[in-house]
Amino acid sequence: MTDMAKAVRLMIFDVDGVMTDGSLYYSDAGEELKAFNSLDGHGLKMLRASGVKLAIITGRTSQLVEKRAKDLGVDYLYQGAHDKRASYEDLLQAAGVGQDACGYMGDDVIDIPVMRRVAFAVAVPDSPELVRKHAHYITGSSGGRGAVREVCEYLMQSQGTLDAAMAPYLA
Helix, strand or coil: HHHHCCCCCCCECCCCCCCCCCCCCEECCCCECCCCHHHHHHHHHHHHHCCCCEEEEEECCCHHHHHHHHCCCCCCCCCCCCCHHHHHHHHHHHHCCHHHHHHECCCCHHHHHHCCCEEEEEEECCCCCHHHHCCEECCCCCCCCHHHHHHHHHHHHCCCCHHHHHHHCCC
16 A cells, blocks of 8 residues: 555545534534544645645635635635546646656545546545545545544655654654
8 A cells, every 4th residue: 555655646635524524514604614634734844745646626616715715825726526537537637647646535436427537545544445445545534523633644754755844844
């Protein structure tokens, strides 16, 4: 599995259930709210700084996701992707990478078509069994609760970049 993670140059994430706990909150005014984990965010920034490009493919459309992606420096954002496979194919062209250099982290059946095509597929532990069956790696942490950070650190450890990323904090 480490060899699969070592090859990843573009890591793609779903949002609801991966970067969040999957809950959808609405205010009385009808505004959608999401809670993102700050540890996950720092993991994404470290992963990007290590040379791995970041992408999001999500089935929903939200200004919150656009803002979060911008804050984190996400390189590619696809929202409203009801056919994630089509968005994935567009992403491969835009990023100029092959499937053998991609990873994907999802939590539901809509993610399986992409998970089946990437070199390194990740699921969260509360994903349906069918999704977990298509994952190379299942996180110990749940979506929105450190799962993204776990994957970022796993990728960096596999690629030999984690120690350098942590060194400034240990000086």
